[in-house]
Amino acid sequence: MRDYANMTRRQRWLMAIRPRTLPASVTPVLVGTAAAYRDGGFRLLPAAAALLGSLLLQIGVNLANDYFDFKRGYDTPDRLGPVRVTAGGIIAPETVRNAMILDLFAAATIGLYLVWVGGWPILAVGAASILAALAYSGGPYPLASHGLGDLFVFIFFGLVAVSGTYYVQSLTLTPLAITASVPVGLLITAIIVVNNLRDIPTDAKVGKRTLAVIVGEKGTRGEFVALVAASYVLAAVLWVMDDKNPALLLPFLSLPFALRTTNKVLHSRGAELNKALSSTALLSLLFGVLLSAGLVVSK
16 A cells, blocks of 8 residues: 555555646647647637646646545445545645635636636636536535536536637637537546446445446446447548548547556456556547548648
């Protein structure tokens, strides 16, 4: 067992922000920027601000999840996933809460620049994103504890992140850009699906009703298969929308890895799902990079 008492301050905060989850905030910005470049709308500063804002929101969600799940008693010693810093006594709850507030304030500050660039639509999207980041685990009706976490991830890490990144650079939206956001959101949602599949026994025990708890193991594995399959169907739709440009077929290079990852999810149990979780995160990143490359090459 790791000796948390001897961890450095840097190690503690790295554990709190969960660096392995951050590709989920990078991939949508990458795809949105690639789509903007394809359509001649690429702008470096708005793209960089969108990336920084997305990273800060992801970190804010992670800190809020750590803090609020501890306050509600959801993170118990039976947890199969990584130890959370608040529940593990690694960082004081009040310190995590304050870091969350500062992080979301920083995200809002970045958002002011994006509002200046993109106008009131970005103000509405930014405000909704920050409120949703808090509502995911906190507030009187935490989304993640009432079966709505998957929908939150799909909307804000897929539709909003990709389309918003495109919009702040191009100041418009196209059907292709919106369509490209859907498979990105589906595969990032698949990450949380595996996480919740692993945690069904412990979440159910403490009364945390994720969608996985509600539909059960069989239903959750079915959801995962549907999300992955739909992502590749949408990749084919993008190919057709772009006059069957072969560059838009690049995401299919990740299909063999997707099949192996799906097999892991279908046949893993308990702590074994941690490896499947890592594979799913890698799949979403790989798909996003290939889709971005396809969009750039198709210019």
